[in-house]
Structures are given as C-alpha cells and as structure tokens.
Amino acid sequence: MLEPAALNLSSRGNTLNVSTDLELASDFSPDSPNSLFDSTDEASPSARMVPAMLHAPPIPGLFFFPSILVPIEFADQVMRFCLDTYFPPSRPGVNQIMLFGTESIPLILHSLLSTMSSLLKPSLPPTIHTLLFPDTPTRERQVILNLYHPGEGITPHVDLLKRYDDGIVGVSFGSSCAMQFARVEQEESSSPMQLFLPERSMIVLSGEARYDWTHGIDKRAVDLVSDSESEWIVERGVRMSVTFRWLLPGANIVGDP
Numbered sequence: 001m002l003e004p005a006a007l008n009l010s011s012r013g014n015t016l017n018v019s020t021d022l023e024l025a026s027d028f029s030p031d032s033p034n035s036l037f038d039s040t041d042e043a044s045p046s047a048r049m050v051p052a053m054l055h056a057p058p059i060p061g062l063f064f065f066p067s068i069l070v071p072i073e074f075a076d077q078v079m080r081f082c083l084d085t086y087f088p089p090s091r092p093g094v095n096q097i098m099l100f101g102t103e104s105i106p107l108i109l110h111s112l113l114s115t116m117s118s119l120l121k122p123s124l125p126p127t128i129h130t131l132l133f134p135d136t137p138t139r140e141r142q143v144i145l146n147l148y149h150p151g152e153g154i155t156p157h158v159d160l161l162k163r164y165d166d167g168i169v170g171v172s173f174g175s176s177c178a179m180q181f182a183r184v185e186q187e188e189s190s191s192p193m194q195l196f197l198p199e200r201s202m203i204v205l206s207g208e209a210r211y212d213w214t215h216g217i218d219k220r221a222v223d224l225v226s227d228s229e230s231e232w233i234v235e236r237g238v239r240m241s242v243t244f245r246w247l248l249p250g251a252n253i254v255g256d257p
C-alpha cells in the first residue's frame, strides 16, 4: 500500500477543467466507479449567461450567507500565504493543490477553520455546524485549493462519492464568481441555477446539495448578477478557493487494489 504524498500538485491544463478529483455531471451514476479520472477539455455547452442570485437557491443542505465574510485582513494573509507557498511563479501552470490529513494542513488554514467555525456557528443549524466543525474529528480532513484566472472555471461535478464524506465547506478568496448548481439528473433544457459567491464568502454543501446536485463554475471573465430590481456585470479577478472535505475511511490510501 502506498501512502499518498501529503502535497499533491496538479494542473488542470489550459482550459482548466479540474481533472483529478471530481465526478463529472455527465459521468455521474450511482454505479460509477468514482475513480479519479481525467476530464475532457471541452468548453461548457451553456454559453448563455443566466444571472446569478445573491441568495442561496432553495436546495436542501446548501447553506450560504452572503453577509458573513472572513475578515479582510485575515483573508489577505491566507491568500498571500497560499499563493507564495503553493502557487509561486516558479510553478507556472499549477492551479490545484490537495493537502491530505491534519498534519499537512498549515497553521494558517487551521486558523481559517476556527474563524469559519465561529463565523458560521450562529447561522448554521447545530447539526450542520457539528458535521463541519466537530470538537473531536473522527475522520481526516482534506483541503483542496483551486486557483482560477479570469475566464477559467470548473466543470460541473459531484465531489467523489467514494472518497469524500458528507459536509463540505469552501471559501472564496481574491475574487467573486458565480457558482452553478444543477440536479444530477436535470433535464438538458433547464438552465442551472447560479449563485454569486462574493470574495471572502463561505459555502456549505451537505446532504442533498452534496449528493444530488452538481456544482461548477462557468469559464467566464465576468458574471451577470441580479437582485429583484436590476442586473449588473461583475468582472472576475484571480480567485482562489479553499475547500475542506472529510476523507472516507481508507480514502487516503492510494494504490489499494
């Protein structure tokens, strides 16, 4: 048996599909092997821009609070640390990093977790808060960092079912973006729902939102955003997301038959 490297570097390639760690919408089925696999580099077929909402769509298990933000100075520190450490100019083309296990997670990301836990505690249902931030974790955490330049995105997917447990929480740093959600077996004719994720906001996927809906980010340099009265365009900058997930038992072993 091989233990995976604590630090896993990869590049999503020029068209920036995450290639290693997701379950593509079109490949999703309860019987799929959930193995790590390469995605194609095709652009999203949905070129039409659907306005992104400022509030969470009504998907059970999706929690999003647009006005709860990681404090700006701390967010700047996290972004600077991660860019310098994981995405330095000497590693051009690297745009995804995975850290496996508590010990490989640097102190600043442990501090980020405590900050997120305190910020979200008053608003999340207690069971969901405990799922994400238990006093005594029973599983290993995995952190995935994704770096996006304007025009880049991530193919709609469900996070790997055989690798990650329930309870996923992510933060946007450096830029906003619209994240899209579609039911796993959504009719092709219906448009995905778009949620606007401001810089420093957090999003939680649990239950139905984690298992029965895909999430993705269109490859765009701008997003169309709307509230009840108007629509406007928001330009994307360089965005880094930091997402915390729970590894299922045995999922940190690579090469097991």
Ligand SMILES: O=C(O)CCC(=O)C(=O)O
Pocket (backbone or CB within 6 Å): 018, 021, 022, 144, 146, 154, 159, 170, 215, 241, 243
């Ligand atoms: O960038 C994001 O916020 C989403 C990343 C994601 O869905 C993933 O890495 O599985």
Ligand SMILES: [Fe+2]
Pocket (backbone or CB within 6 Å): 022, 157, 158, 159, 215
């Ligand atoms: Fe994901």
